[in-house]
Amino acid sequence: MSHIRKSFSGITVLDDVSFEVKSGEVHALAGGNGAGKSTLMKILQGVYSLDSGQVTICGTTFNGSVSIAEARQAGVGMVFQEFSLVPTMSIAQNIFMGSEKLQGVFLDKQAMNRATVQLLNRLDVDLHPDTEVGELSTGYWQLTEIAKALHANARVLILDEPTASLSATETQTLFDLIRNLKSQGIGIIYISHRMDEIRQIADRITILRNGRNYLTSDLDSISDEEIIAGIVGHQTDNLSKRESRVCLNDEVLLKLDHLHTENGVENVSLEVHRGEVVGLAGLMGSGRTEVTRAIFGVDRVTSGSMTLSGKTYSPKRPQEAIANNISLVPEDRREQGLFTGHSVCDNLVITRYDECERAGLLSNKSIETLVDNLVKGFSIKVDDTKTEAYRLSGGNQQKIVIAKWLGKDPDLFIMDEPTAGIDIGTKREVLDQVAKLAEQGKGVLFISSELSEMVAVCDRYVVMKHGRTVGELPAEGINNEADLQLAIQHSGTLNK
Template sequence: MTDLAYGTKSGPVSNVAAAPAAVRMTSISKSFGGVRALDGVDFEVLPGEVHALLGGNGAGKSTILKVLNGVHKPDAGTVEVNGRVLTAHTPEESRAAGIAMNYQEMSLIPTLTVAQNVFLTREARTGQGLIDDKEAERLTAQIFDLLEVQVDPRARVGDLGAGQKQLTEIAKAIGKDAKVLVLDEPSTALAVSDVERLFIFLRKLKAKGVAIIYVSHRMDEIARIADRATILRDGRHVITAPLSELPIDKMIEHIVGKRSKGLADVVRSDMARGEVLLELKNVTGLHKPDNLSLAVHRGEVVGLAGLLGSGRSATARVISGVEPAIRGEILVKGQPVTLRKAGDAIAAGVALVPEDRARQGVIPAHSVASNLTLGILDRLQRGGLEDRAKVREVADAQIARLSIKTASRDHAVSTLSGGNQQKVVIGKWLALDPDVLVLDEPTAGIDIGSKSEIIRLVRDLAAQGKAIVFISSELSELLVACDRIVVMADGRAHFDRPRAAFDDPEVPEHDSGHRLQAAERKLQVAIQQALTAGQERSHV
């Protein structure tokens, strides 16, 4: 195995525009269960350029990269790498073509060392064919030297902090000596100084002619490192242009686009706030949040906005007792509570609708009635046995209350649409009659019509006196569902603003589509500002 040696020249390869494409993806389409994730997308990357791939949640970025990397086979379209058409659409074929990818979801094995992870499946060997861990450690140390960061190649990955794990994931991709390097949100867990070193190294790779696809929600990073950008929206190609033609405000405009009338037409009405039902005072979790203070009133929907790793879901887990708070105080209806487990939160009147509906929210093979009454089985017993008449009564009441579309209460939840499954999850917790409802990505994976129904339901629940914490990666959903929006970054709340603060007075009130679009751009800017503030704080 040869030593790694990268050039040191900075800046793009000269005459990049005349070079043949390192990646050319033509008319790529891909559907999952009837949902079209990509619709005839063209995507081209040149050797020696950093090409940013941008778009909101659900735009199709991860899907097209997984097609390029052989994880997904396209339903239609062609993939070429350095002029070679890929036909097998397998990870092995993509690796052989010179593609290396750093996944957003880390692929590290915590029980192995850093070096063993970096060279997993392509281990260094001795002359006798045995695995040579010492050689792998030496080569891994070389990669980290090139990155100018310090990570011990012999350290067990499970013992590393988030930033060192991220650097190990990047080293794993870099170590493949790739012709095309894909970095999916590489800076999420990195300190500012490590991001700077990563950029220096990427410029070295660029000078050697390596094509780099860089995915990030951090617009300031994109503006500094990328030569061109491609923006996707709703599974379609929107624009490919040099960064000189895409200032940050223009990027945001293309990412947001025109929102579906299904959300823009949801009628919002202001509601009278009651007393504070949930209050966090300087709460810190095991990982996140960090010194977070937050108050949610009766009749109020408070949204948590932010990027991956901002601490939104971690906050939900702390509020609902899934993870402990190590500092600070949590109060429910003015009374301090200690939440060591989910049962403590439920007893205090707090219920969580989790992000992963299929694994954490329902039992798909069980009936609608069984799922709706799962949380209150102890109340639906007579003589120690299930009172089936009571189960039917409660289930039917929730089906009617939430307009759950099912042929029968006895049908398996798996037979329902995604939106109706989500209503079952919400209904299960509403049967407990909680005071505080925490909704983590409640509309993930459901169609626009069902999203509108869920948001209307959330507004109705608040009108009935619930205090609701609403987490979503879809900015339009936050703007339609919430009375107040808290923007988070690095586990902290950087902005806490009423929903009306994001409206543009220049856009007429009757133009709901453009009004929502303008508000979404403002919220996107606030998220970027919070991200910058979080980076500056970590740098200090």
């Protein structure tokens, strides 16, 4: 890709950007939220047109925009950060959408199912091809997307934050697959904010900043500090363990007692005290997200009990949770955290309309002030807050989801994968905010697939497996990601 330029509504997003990936290479593409990474790749994949520049794919040069069909035919496959699956269709139907196998004039369902099983086996995933995608967790959606891209026999494979919803084990399975594809001469473009992953899997790295090339380097020739400084524009500290801290008081804010729900929670007991951050640990599918949904009134509780500040708590809908000063950053921001077709302004103010009322009417000035403060405070990259949320990068969308709740001053803050898709500088800001909430006497229930983040903020860990709580771990003695991984595995073994 040579001298690519792209603007939206007069705003320059890519300014003279050049990028290349070689056969059999994993090339990491990094940069802060809104740096232009996803836009550049969508031009390569044919989703966006370019204003000027040139694209060459496997020897074929395009002197104008590449169409989706041309990109696919040339061998480009992409797994977007935002899913492109149809929830009401099966895994096989999604994978073969647009390239269905036929037997005469009829769909050859058996052939598609056999091919789907082979693809899923390559990913070490044991799912039936007839399973409806809408029944799967977010992590399995990601794996289905990857299988869909592999089915197209891509020679250039773009992976945009592919591990955002994967467990550590599933991430390593993906890396094994990437190494296999690399050995077959496939060029892989790997977009990620996770430094440890880039180090593990990539050969080279290109960093974009503000829509321009900042640097391209072999990974062996650049330090983590140089990469981080390139992404955020200044030096920043790596994640480190939070200092041990006694809770502000012994008050039990939230208590779950032998909780069962209609959606897979089978026996969960835990407590969150005021002034502490409790990490809910476990593999994807262990029931962590389902617990948060029950607390927030989304899933129905079938037995067991919950108490909030010592009083019986049994929400039937999210509005009741919000009325009890509980906030939730959900795992899936696009489906559960945003109104993507509405403006940035609407999304930020939706939880705080009551603060913008004057004499029973909404005050546009109050709304503007509130939104401007949130945009500046969270460094949300948007030129006009009337812009629809879906037009923003994934990281900036995530900032909106977090920002809209913090001003509500919740007593209990539930955060399910809060740093998904955000750059390392913003990630540090989010984790600092989590620590501040605890210091203010709030309770935080924290979930992250990145164990280093949990080590950085958690005072205590509750381990889940198969919808059950199987152990509790103090933060003492857990000083890094490896310590926590071993402790989680040990908890699961002891409670089989």
